[in-house]
Amino acid sequence: MDGKRIQDYWSSEVDALIRTYRQFETLIPASSRAGAEHRGxxxxxxxxxxxxxxxxxxxxxxEVLTGFILRPAVKTGDFGRERSDEVDRHSTQLDIIVFDSENCPVFQRFGSSVIVPPEGVIAVISVKKHLNDGDVKKECEALYEAASLCQVIGMGGPKQKIRGPYLAIISVKSNIEKTRTDTLDWIFAQISSTYAxxxxLKFDQLVGFVGALDEWSIFKRRPTGNxxxxxxxxxxxxxxxxxxxLQFLLTGVLSVFYDASRRNLRRPGFTAFPSNRPHDRNLGSIPCVLLR
Incomplete structure (x- = not known):
C-alpha cells in the first residue's frame, strides 16, 4: 500500500501547527523561561x-468543544430505566470534547464551552503545551472518569453497549525528565499504575493515545481474539x-464515529501510516475484562 501523499500532507499540517505556536512565543515571549509570557x-x-x-x-x-459531560440519572429512549439505581454525575472540565451535535442535543452552550450528555461524546482529549512528569496519571484518571460516564447502550438494549469515546493526551512537546533511562517505558508505567x-476495567476506559507531536507516540493496539x-x-x-x-488523533476519532455500534457507514480512507513500520517499543499490557 502507498499513502505517501497523505503522510506528507499530514506532516506538513503538523509542522504548520508547531510553527504557529512558535510564532506566538516569538510575539509574546517569556523573559525567564521557555514559552510565552502568560502561562494561562x-x-x-x-x-x-x-x-x-x-x-x-x-x-x-x-463539533470540537470544551466543557463538561453530564450523565443524568433519568430514563433513556422510550422505556429505558438502566440508570434507575444511579445518581446524576458529571465530569471535571475537559480540554476537548468531540461531540456529535448533529444527532444529540446539548444541555448548555457558551460559545465553544458546553455541557453535554454522554450519548454524543465521540472523543475526549487532554491537551498540554508541555507534558510534565505529574501530568500522565492525573490526565489518565480524568479520562477514565469521563469514559465511565459515557458507558451507554444502543438500540439493541442493555446487552448492546455502543463504543466508548476515543481517549487521548496530546502535547506540543515533552518535558518528561530527560534523565530517565527510557521515557516511553516510564510513561507506560504511569499509565499502568493509574488503572492498577x-x-x-473495560478496554474502552483505557487511554488510547499519549504523545508529543514532534517527539514520540504511545498507542493502544486494536483488540484481537479473546x-x-x-x-x-x-x-x-x-x-x-x-x-x-495528528494521524493517531484523527484515526481514533473517526474509528469511534464510524463504529458499527454507532452508525451503518464504512469509514473512509483518510489517514495513512507507513507500511511495515516496526514499533520501537512493545511497552506491555494492562488487564481488562470486557471490550465495553
Whole structure:
C-alpha cells in the first residue's frame, strides 16, 4: 500500500501547527523561561490550535468543544430505566470534547464551552503545551472518569453497549525528565499504575493515545481474539514522521464515529501510516475484562 501523499500532507499540517505556536512565543515571549509570557494564555492558545486543526478535518456533524459531560440519572429512549439505581454525575472540565451535535442535543452552550450528555461524546482529549512528569496519571484518571460516564447502550438494549469515546493526551512537546533511562517505558508505567486498582476495567476506559507531536507516540493496539488485556506500543518519531500524532488523533476519532455500534457507514480512507513500520517499543499490557 502507498499513502505517501497523505503522510506528507499530514506532516506538513503538523509542522504548520508547531510553527504557529512558535510564532506566538516569538510575539509574546517569556523573559525567564521557555514559552510565552502568560502561562494561562499559552496553554489556551495550544488548546485552540489543536481544536482548530481537528475541526478542519472531521465530518461536519462533529463539533470540537470544551466543557463538561453530564450523565443524568433519568430514563433513556422510550422505556429505558438502566440508570434507575444511579445518581446524576458529571465530569471535571475537559480540554476537548468531540461531540456529535448533529444527532444529540446539548444541555448548555457558551460559545465553544458546553455541557453535554454522554450519548454524543465521540472523543475526549487532554491537551498540554508541555507534558510534565505529574501530568500522565492525573490526565489518565480524568479520562477514565469521563469514559465511565459515557458507558451507554444502543438500540439493541442493555446487552448492546455502543463504543466508548476515543481517549487521548496530546502535547506540543515533552518535558518528561530527560534523565530517565527510557521515557516511553516510564510513561507506560504511569499509565499502568493509574488503572492498577480499577475493578471490572473495560478496554474502552483505557487511554488510547499519549504523545508529543514532534517527539514520540504511545498507542493502544486494536483488540484481537479473546480480550483479556490491552497492549501498548511506542514509536519514536523519525525524520518526516511528524504526521504520526495528528494521524493517531484523527484515526481514533473517526474509528469511534464510524463504529458499527454507532452508525451503518464504512469509514473512509483518510489517514495513512507507513507500511511495515516496526514499533520501537512493545511497552506491555494492562488487564481488562470486557471490550465495553
Amino acid at each position: 494564555e499559552d496553554g489556551r492558545f495550544v488548546e485552540d490550535l489543536i481544536r482548530e486543526y481537528l475541526a478542519r478535518y472531521l465530518p461536519r456533524g462533529l 486498582e480499577k475493578d471490572n 480480550l483479556t488485556k490491552a497492549e501498548y506500543v511506542g514509536l519514536m518519531h523519525q525524520d518526516s514522521e511528524s504526521h504520526l500524532g
